[in-house]
Amino acid sequence: MNILNAFAIGFKEIWAHKFRSALTMLGIILGVASLVGMSALVKGIENGMREALIAVGGLEKVRIEEGDLPANQQHLADEAVGVTMDDVYALQRNANMVHLVTPEMRLRNALMTHGSKSYNPYYFAGTWPSALDMNQHTVQYGRMFNEVDDENARNVCVIGTAVRDALFGNPDETGKEIIPIGEKVNVQGEVFTIIGMFQHYESEQDAKKRELAKLQPPASGTNSPARQKSSFGKHSSSSYVFMWKNSNVYVPLNTMWLKFRTAAGSNNIPDARLTSLSVKIRDVNSLDPTIRQLRNVLMMTHHGIEDFNVQTQEDWADRINSAVASARMSGGLISLISLLVGGIGITNIMLASITERIREIGIRKAIGATYSDIFIQILVESVVIAIIGGAVGLIASIGLVEVLSHVSKDNTPVITLSSMIIAFAFSAGVGVLAGLIPAFKAAKLDPIQALRYE
Amino acid sequence: MALVELRNVSKIYHLGGEEIRALDDVSLDIEAGEFISIIGPSGSGKSTLMHILGCLDKPSRGTMKLDGTMIENASARELAQFRNQKIGFVFQFFNLLPKLNVLQNVELPMVYSGKSAKERRDHAVKALKMVDLENRMKHRPMQLSGGQQQRVAIARALVNDPKIVFADEPTGNLDSKTGETILTLFRELSAAGRTIALVTHDDEIAARTPRRIEIRDGKIANAQ
Ligand SMILES: Nc1ncnc2c1ncn2[C@@H]1O[C@H](COP(=O)(O)OP(=O)(O)OP(=O)(O)O)[C@@H](O)[C@H]1O
Ligand SMILES: [Mg+2]
Numbered sequence: 001m002n003i004l005n006a007f008a009i010g011f012k013e014i015w016a017h018k019f020r021s022a023l024t025m026l027g028i029i030l031g032v033a034s035l036v037g038m039s040a041l042v043k044g045i046e047n048g049m050r051e052a053l054i055a056v057g058g059l060e061k062v063r064i065e066e067g068d069l070p071a072n073q074q075h076l077a078d079e080a081v082g083v084t085m086d087d088v089y090a091l092q093r094n095a096n097m098v099h100l101v102t103p104e105m106r107l108r109n110a111l112m113t114h115g116s117k118s119y120n121p122y123y124f125a126g127t128w129p130s131a132l133d134m135n136q137h138t139v140q141y142g143r144m145f146n147e148v149d150d151e152n153a154r155n156v157c158v159i160g161t162a163v164r165d166a167l168f169g170n171p172d173e174t175g176k177e178i179i180p181i182g183e184k185v186n187v188q189g190e191v192f193t194i195i196g197m198f199q200h201y202e203s204e205q206d207a208k209k210r211e212l213a214k215l216q217p218p219a220s221g222t223n224s225p226a227r228q229k230s231s232f233g234k235h236s237s238s239s240y241v242f243m244w245k246n247s248n249v250y251v252p253l254n255t256m257w258l259k260f261r262t263a264a265g266s267n268n269i270p271d272a273r274l275t276s277l278s279v280k281i282r283d284v285n286s287l288d289p290t291i292r293q294l295r296n297v298l299m300m301t302h303h304g305i306e307d308f309n310v311q312t313q314e315d316w317a318d319r320i321n322s323a324v325a326s327a328r329m330s331g332g333l334i335s336l337i338s339l340l341v342g343g344i345g346i347t348n349i350m351l352a353s354i355t356e357r358i359r360e361i362g363i364r365k366a367i368g369a370t371y372s373d374i375f376i377q378i379l380v381e382s383v384v385i386a387i388i389g390g391a392v393g394l395i396a397s398i399g400l401v402e403v404l405s406h407v408s409k410d411n412t413p414v415i416t417l418s419s420m421i422i423a424f425a426f427s428a429g430v431g432v433l434a435g436l437i438p439a440f441k442a443a444k445l446d447p448i449q450a451l452r453y454e
Numbered sequence: 455m456a457l458v459e460l461r462n463v464s465k466i467y468h469l470g471g472e473e474i475r476a477l478d479d480v481s482l483d484i485e486a487g488e489f490i491s492i493i494g495p496s497g498s499g500k501s502t503l504m505h506i507l508g509c510l511d512k513p514s515r516g517t518m519k520l521d522g523t524m525i526e527n528a529s530a531r532e533l534a535q536f537r538n539q540k541i542g543f544v545f546q547f548f549n550l551l552p553k554l555n556v557l558q559n560v561e562l563p564m565v566y567s568g569k570s571a572k573e574r575r576d577h578a579v580k581a582l583k584m585v586d587l588e589n590r591m592k593h594r595p596m597q598l599s600g601g602q603q604q605r606v607a608i609a610r611a612l613v614n615d616p617k618i619v620f621a622d623e624p625t626g627n628l629d630s631k632t633g634e635t636i637l638t639l640f641r642e643l644s645a646a647g648r649t650i651a652l653v654t655h656d657d658e659i660a661a662r663t664p665r666r667i668e669i670r671d672g673k674i675a676n677a678q
Contacts (some may be wrong), residue, residue: 002568359549360551360553364562366510367538368538368539369534370566371530372535448505
């Protein structure tokens, strides 16, 4: 008997017991749907995390910060100068594996006031215009300060939308987008002119939700989904990045240095230390040699004192990978177990079915069916149940993911082709496993005893 | 050389501590073209003998040769092939598959001999014509009378053109008039050269076959 005949018999047998077969398939359907749904969820989370990683500069960005001395250099602590502009110039001159160097000098407790309102941004820093490129910022309104502003140490600033929301009003509450270009704000006694505002940063998911909310008429005006709330309301690791970014304020580096640092050091000694120094490397694939070069250059300017840390986003990327791997592992395990339970259901029904068909099997054997003919027939029947279940499960998974995408708040689940292929292959595999015992039992039936069976 | 050679065949069942000799030292030759009947009281071992002859069962002792092949040495796969190619079997209870229609039932042996769909159909239709049922091909077995069902079973037994047809009480489940038509069918087949062995416990039927073998307590009582 060829395999096509076996499939035809299998389909016929299943069709003859539609209800029973459908119930049996349910286990496989649920298993496949949960496998695909789970993997779509994990993919959504992964996408969200990668989006956040790119939003802070991606893998090409490497930060250099002042750091603790290694144990064997503790006695040199007094000579440690920290990260300074000397390092910036040295890297620009000597580190050819990086193509952008941006210093950042942070002002802590930079309480910004405008009229009666005040706001303390997460990050208020003096930097160069290249910070835009370095930190993936986009100025949507007004302009970024330029070299001239920096040279003249002008009191100008570029703000994130969260600053605007706090000082001038949130568009979702006021109903219109306020662009406070030209407005003045006060920071520690200095008056700054706002010359630019970044775009509003948000995850794709939040953007989608906002679009959706815009389409629907605001329900009695009470809880129109404010975008401020939608990003500040919950703290998934990825939305935190966007929330932080919206609360950034940049001023020219020289302004920071002259207005806040020159007089701020203890004993009136100016504090020339940078908060951090970011570089963009030319090639992500040669991260390690680039870091060696960075270290070498910095060790020269620091006279061998290693009072700095080099931080890459690789750790972050690794964390994403391991989080995704473990989520996949646990979700996959649960789905596999449910697939196996589905398989046990098939075994069970196949055992019952061959008991009903002992006489049929006896007749088939009496007219010439071999052991393997019967074995294949029963096995194929089990596989057919499983793959129909698998196919229906794939269709169900599309619906499931659709539902999940409405339920999940942070990340849109994304169905992957590979998860569908794997789930379908597993359902077929489960069908084979489930059919083995019934096929064996049926194939080894003795024809005479089977014919006597009533 | 005879088509079937049975030599000192015994079939012994063990029930508890008791030994049941369903067949006891039976020797029998069937020549090609013969039409024989096997008769005996209930429990005498007729079906057991038929099963061994039909390669559905193996003897406990003794040897059997079918068409020149020793059955004792055949594998399960070879036995299945014998049943498929060389033997046609007709049962008392028809043993058709209720889910298949008449045509599909008759095609079934050819499914296991690997014939193409077209060949299967052609042969099955020819066999059904032989038993006069070509106008019932799409019927289910349950929609046929007992005699018609048995004719379908005979068509199935003939469809692979076997060397020999075994029938275990083919009329046992039919009224005497219908049984007569089945018997007539067998005689026609025999007249056309087919080798047939049938079991009966009806003396009248046995008397009308050219050769009659009587079994008692697992032994051949009248060597003919
Ligand atoms: N599987 C078995 N286990 C034990 N004993 C068996 C088995 N099969 C048959 N027998 C015994 O073998 C003997 C012969 O049985 P068999 O079926 O061949 O008789 P029979 O001549 O066909 O009778 P009937 O005319 O009633 O069909 C009987 O005594 C029966 O009980
Ligand atoms: Mg009998």
